[in-house]
Structure formats: C-alpha cells, structure tokens
Amino acid sequence: MMSEIVHKNSAPEKPRLSFILLDWGCRERFTTLDWLNKQDIPRDQYELIWVELYDRVMDEVMEKSDIVITCNQRGTYHKHLGYNVGLLQARGDLICVCDSDAVFPADFVRSVFRSFGIEGGGQSQPLVLMHYEWRTSLLYPDDLSDAETLKDSARWQWWPLIVNEGACVTVRRADAVRFGGFDEHPSYLGYLCGPYDLAWRLVNAGWPEVWHDSSVALWHFAHPDPIGTNGQKASLRQLMEKAHPHMQGHALTAVEAFSTGRFQPLQENPKIWALRMSDRRIGSELETRYSNLTGQMGFSPWFVRKLWVSLFREILGQYFDDRLWKPVRSSIRSILGERLYSKLRATYHEHLAVYRIEHSMLAEHPVLLCAYKGHNLVKVLDKFYAARHGLSLDLTTEEGRRHPELLISTSYYSLLKLVREAS
Secondary structure, three states: OOOOEEEEEOOOOOOOEEEEEEEOOOOOOOHHHHHHOOOOOOHHHEEEEEEEOOOOOOHHHHHHOOEEEEOOOOOOOEHHHHHHHHHHHOOOOEEEEEOOOOEOOOOHHHHHHHHOOOOOOOOOOOOEEEOOEEEOOOOOOOOOOOHHHHHOHHHHOOOOOOOOOOOEEEEEHHHHHHOOOOOOOHHHOEOOOOOHHHHHHHHHOOOOEEEOOHHHOEEEOOOOOOOOOOOOOOOHHHHOOOOOOEEOOEEHHHHHHHHHOOOOOOOOOHHHHHHHHHOOOOOOHHHHHHOOOOOOOOOOHHHHHHHHHHHHHHHHHHHHHHHHHHHHHHHHHHHHOHHHHHHHHHHHHHHOHHHHOOOOOOEEEEEEEEEEOOEEEEEEEOEEEEEEOOOOOOOOOHHHHOOOOOEEEOOHHHHHHHHHHHO
C-alpha cells in the first residue's frame, strides 16, 4: 500500500510541460532543479514535480520545486508508482520523466516544444521523444555554474553518445493516460525499470519514436548505482535493488511487452484506469451499459461459470423443445380438445409463464416481455413498465414513459405485484 502526501503545490496555472523527477532517498544533491529553473523560456510554461518514493522531505527541494509529494513506500521502492503519482498531478500538455540528477541545457524546454510543434502555440502532435544523455566517470564538480562549459568533451571526458532509454522521455500527457500510464506490475520493483516501459508501449500502438537532437542532450556525472557502469562501486544494498531479471539493464517485462506488441500495462493504476475510462465517447445507451459492467478487474470466475451453465441450459432447452416438448404439446392438444387446452394454456400464462420470462436483457429500445392481467409488460433501458390494454402511448420517448396511467418499477417482480394490485 502507498499513501502519498502533497507537501507543496504552487505550480503555474496553465503549464505546457510537466517535469516528473523521482527520488528514493538517494539523491545527494538537487542541482537538477537549478538547471531546470534556468530555462530560456518563461517559468510559467512548465512545472517541476518532485516525487519522493519514501518519506524524505528536503528544504532545498521544497524551495525549488513547484510540487513536492512523498509516497511513503516501504521496503523495495517501485518507481512506476511514483511516476503515476506525478502523471496524475501533472497539468501540462506534455510530461517529461527524466533523471533527477542530470544537468539540462538552457534551451531544453524550448527544444521539446519545437519537437512537438507547439513552440508558437497550437496542439501538440503525437510523439515519443527520447532524450540523449552524455555520461562520464567524473564526479559532479562543486563549482559548476555554466552548462555551456560542459560542451568541452575533452575536459569532461564524456563517453561516446549511446541510446539510453531510461534517462529521459517526453510524451503527451493524454497519450500516457490513454495507454494506462506506467505499469505497476511487481516485476518493475527496484532499480531496473523506467519510462521506456510506457514509451515502448506507445510505439507499439503506432506513435512515432524520435531521438532528440544531441545538441540538447543532458549531462550526467558519476555516482554509485546498482549497474556499476560509471566506474563507481556499488554497495551490496544497492546491488540488491536489482530485484527482478533483466536484459542488459532493461526490465524483462518491458522488453517482453515491446517484443509482443502489447500496449496496455499488466497492472494499471486504478485512478488512471478511471480517468481513461471517463474519457471514452460511446454512441448508444446499450453500449454504455455494456461498457461499465465489470469494473477494472473484469468478470468474476463465479459469474463466468454461471453464464456457462446458462448457455448449457439454453442449448439443451432449445434442443428438447424442438424435438420433444412441441410434439408432446401437440399430442396433449389433440387428446384434451381445443377448448380445455386453451383454458389450461391461459391458466399457465396467467400464473406460471410470467415468472419464466427472460427479463435481464439490455433494452435500448422498448421490448415487449409478455401480457399479464390485462397489461402489456415492457422493458425500456433499466426500467419495467405495465400499460393496460388499449392505452395508447409511445415508450420510446421520455414523455411517453412518464404517462400517469403507467405502472413503473426498476424490478420485474415488483412490477408483477403492482399489476396484481391494480387488477
């Protein structure tokens, strides 16, 4: 279980980009916030959301971030839960999930807007924007104040630029929600996970992936981590953060999703599920009721078994009715004679048949169920109506369904009782 707490919320009113920056009690410095606060566009165009997976609240983070949230997780952290907390809090058209200890060039936000086609305003285009990140074995210099100096490759000994899917990704917020947010499956526990989970599923769904211009790549200095790729030795505790199998540092579940073409998460955040479902536009009342029958977990095994039994009875009932009961009824009719048979048939319909009527079907339009004690019983949408014989009205309209002489109930059996009392 996770109970997030919002410690600060002073974000711009209408940001276009939301940065989601994660910490799990490990960051030693928070200079990333300085670089992001120095962008060359107005500050109200983007917001900084800092998500702490545990419960640490740092004064510097409170001062320099727009929104600060603690998730109060216990045990091995789950980054994707934190990503989703940030996604739900974000108000920008775009979200950027990135390293919270990187250095950003001053034109980074502007270049993101340019990539999505919104530098001059307008609607953003569907895109998965992956960001390069320069890496080095050198430690962060305490006197670093100008990001332009980092372009001196010889001085800072940057490694050759490679694809690093977990460093920084920008997508449209609406697309992130539409495809279920970040997968909260337990196989993403620990260090080996990242925003590429969502990015690859968006690619599977047909969104184009573009690697950002390397001239606006991030810079990342060395620190101990569970992978140990930067020359810094990891502690045993850090090594244990590799909690699930991986393929060359990529979460196995994400690689499998990418390879199989899956574009929804294995375990979707309930709030994101509800938000995604509320955005649907459905064309008819009938479909609307089908669309909200189960909740997020789907049909229960018990309900499915019940439908199997119902199907079995339906098949057998129709088979024996055609081959046995119809011939038997014809013989009884011949033996009893038309008068007695008709009387018995009327008695059956009056007292027994109405209780065997299938009335649980969905009825977008009026459905005549049966005649009972001088009334026609009709179902429309989720209500049952009894109209006495000879009453002229149109049950397809709201006005017709409000006729004062109608008997109305939300229960079929309650309607039968109303008809008996009125007869």
